[in-house]
Amino acid sequence: GSCDIGIIGMAVMGQNLALNIARKGFQVAVFNRTASRTDELMKRVEKESIVPTYTLKEFVASLKKPRKAMLMVKAGAAVDEFIDKLLELLEPGDLIIDGGNSFYQDTERRIKKVEKQGLLFLGTGISGGEYGALHGPSIMPGGHEEGYALVKEIFEKAAAQVEDGPCCTYLGPRSAGHFVKMVHNGIEYAFMQAIAEAYDLLRKAYRLSSEAIGKIFEEFNQSEIASYLIEITAKIFKVSDPETRKPLVELILDQAEQKGTGKWTSQTAFDFGVPTPVINQSVIARTISSFKQERVQFASLWKNKEAAPINFDEQHKEKIKDALFVSMVVAFSEGLHLLKVASQEMQYGLSLPEVVRIWKGGCILRARMLNQIQQALQNGEGEILLFSPTFLNEIQRRTPKLREIVALSIEKEIPASVLSTSLAYLDSWKSENLPANLIQAQRDFFGAHTYQRVDKEGVFHTIWEE
Numbered sequence: 128g129s130c131d132i133g134i135i136g137m138a139v140m141g142q143n144l145a146l147n148i149a150r151k152g153f154q155v156a157v158f159n160r161t162a163s164r165t166d167e168l169m170k171r172v173e174k175e176s177i178v179p180t181y182t183l184k185e186f187v188a189s190l191k192k193p194r195k196a197m198l199m200v201k202a203g204a205a206v207d208e209f210i211d212k213l214l215e216l217l218e219p220g221d222l223i224i225d226g227g228n229s230f231y232q233d234t235e236r237r238i239k240k241v242e243k244q245g246l247l248f249l250g251t252g253i254s255g256g257e258y259g260a261l262h263g264p265s266i267m268p269g270g271h272e273e274g275y276a277l278v279k280e281i282f283e284k285a286a287a288q289v290e291d292g293p294c295c296t297y298l299g300p301r302s303a304g305h306f307v308k309m310v311h312n313g314i315e316y317a318f319m320q321a322i323a324e325a326y327d328l329l330r331k332a333y334r335l336s337s338e339a340i341g342k343i344f345e346e347f348n349q350s351e352i353a354s355y356l357i358e359i360t361a362k363i364f365k366v367s368d369p370e371t372r373k374p375l376v377e378l379i380l381d382q383a384e385q386k387g388t389g390k391w392t393s394q395t396a397f398d399f400g401v402p403t404p405v406i407n408q409s410v411i412a413r414t415i416s417s418f419k420q421e422r423v424q425f426a427s428l429w430k431n432k433e434a435a436p437i438n439f440d441e442q443h444k445e446k447i448k449d450a451l452f453v454s455m456v457v458a459f460s461e462g463l464h465l466l467k468v469a470s471q472e473m474q475y476g477l478s479l480p481e482v483v484r485i486w487k488g489g490c491i492l493r494a495r496m497l498n499q500i501q502q503a504l505q506n507g508e509g510e511i512l513l514f515s516p517t518f519l520n521e522i523q524r525r526t527p528k529l530r531e532i533v534a535l536s537i538e539k540e541i542p543a544s545v546l547s548t549s550l551a552y553l554d555s556w557k558s559e560n561l562p563a564n565l566i567q568a569q570r571d572f573f574g575a576h577t578y579q580r581v582d583k584e585g586v587f588h589t590i591w592e593e
């Protein structure tokens with residue numbers, strides 16, 4: 128065969144990635160379980176060199192050796208099915224890449240299976256959605272380093288480019304890439320929920336129109352919180368429904384769906400003993416939103432009354448921006464903390480400055496503040512990003528604003544659980560004393576779990592009650 132790489136799975140991501148890679152001058156073989164999707168892609172092909180195939184045998188035969196076969200199919204059973212089929216058709220030295228959002232433990236299992244047969248494997252996270260896949264995503268590969276050498280040129284040319292290079296680098300062995308992508312998505316959940324809460328306050332506490340809210344986000348996108356998610360939020364408010372002429376966002380059912388990457392981040396953080404309350408809370412917020420019927424029912428029982436709106440001025444705008452800034456830094460801090468601990472436990476050898484560098488372009492998390500974060504990490508500042516001198520002053524200066532915004536949400540009975548959790552998380556870190564002494568006393572009381580003391584060395588147990 129003559130193709131430089133082959134892609135299996137011609138849904139949104141696969142089609143656009145195939146076009147992107149082909150536009151960089153590579154020949155790409157494509158395959159999809161349902162042939163119509165392959166035909167759909169071929170209709171989009173202009174000058175690109177793309178070879179459609181309709182059986183896996185034909186797909187494999189079209190690849191140049193050592194063959195590089197990339198899966199862009201739905202995470203889960205489909206990935207295992209294709210790996211099994213490919214293992215029958217490929218030979219030692221060939222490379223299988225899983226470019227989907229696979230759970231890192233699945234990747235651990237798969238890489239063992241693949242390497243047993245002498246093949247190479249890369250578990251690769253890809254972020255940037257449809258647009259990124261076509262114009263340059265952020266690519267997060269992990270697995271066999273020899274495997275990365277085979278696709279380095281293709282990946283680095285296909286990836287988004289920022290001032291310090293392509294948004295793609297080899298991250299580490301085994302599931303390192305998929306782990307980083309999972310945490311990326313966890314942080315993404317937190318950003319999205321923080322922005323949604325700011326929107327909720329703007330429309331309910333200040334009674335601003337969608338048009339006015341859109342303008343505020345447009346301004347935010349010229350500030351220190353400039354980021355892809357703020358940018359698309361501003362754009363969303365500009366779109367109206369062609370039939371009713373109302374802002375489309377107002378007609379969308381308020382039930383957030385999820386595919387699991389946020390939940391995995393939280394579950395994994397619990398496993399590794401890393402506190403990620405803001406990410407956790409953003410998963411919970413989506414879950415609560417899914418109970419629409421129940422919320423409607425409870426709202427009628429509660430007999431909500433409408434609070435008088437507050438006048439909105441520049442100061443309020445600044446406060447909301449500061450609240451979002453703090454919340455975003457906290458989300459990054461939580462995610463990077465998890466990566467740091469996981470890198471040790473899993474022996475990934477992650478370079479966090481490199482992780483942040485490849486998030487600066489192409490991906491959903493790209494944000495102006497990543498430059499500062501990269502700088503702080505390069506300087507080796509602090510175990511936890513929040514503590515770094517780069518952010519300490521900025522966070523300290525803005526936290527009173529976050530506090531005011533959270534207080535407002537409480538007073539106006541508008542749930543802002545991610546903003547308030549960001550605040551509680553900060554307040555916990557800056558507490559020299561937490562009430563865990565009482566928890567320890569309770570544990571010792573009912574379970575003889577013992578405790579340590581502040582005034583002497585040793586392990587103690589008390590008979591609290593005769």
Ligand code: NBP
Binds near residue numbers: 139141200254255
């Ligand atoms: P989907 O996640 O919607 O998956 C659709 C693809 O999987 C189709 O090619 C479909 O084939 C194939 N497939 C399924 Br579903 N079950 C299969 C099975 N049992 N056997 C064989 N093929 C099967 O596609 P996507 O949104 O393009 O995403 C691809 C991967 O990239 C996913 O892991 C996703 O989580 C990840 N990702 C997506 C985005 C995004 O913005 N969409 C961003 C970043 C990462 P068919 O056509 O025959 O049904």
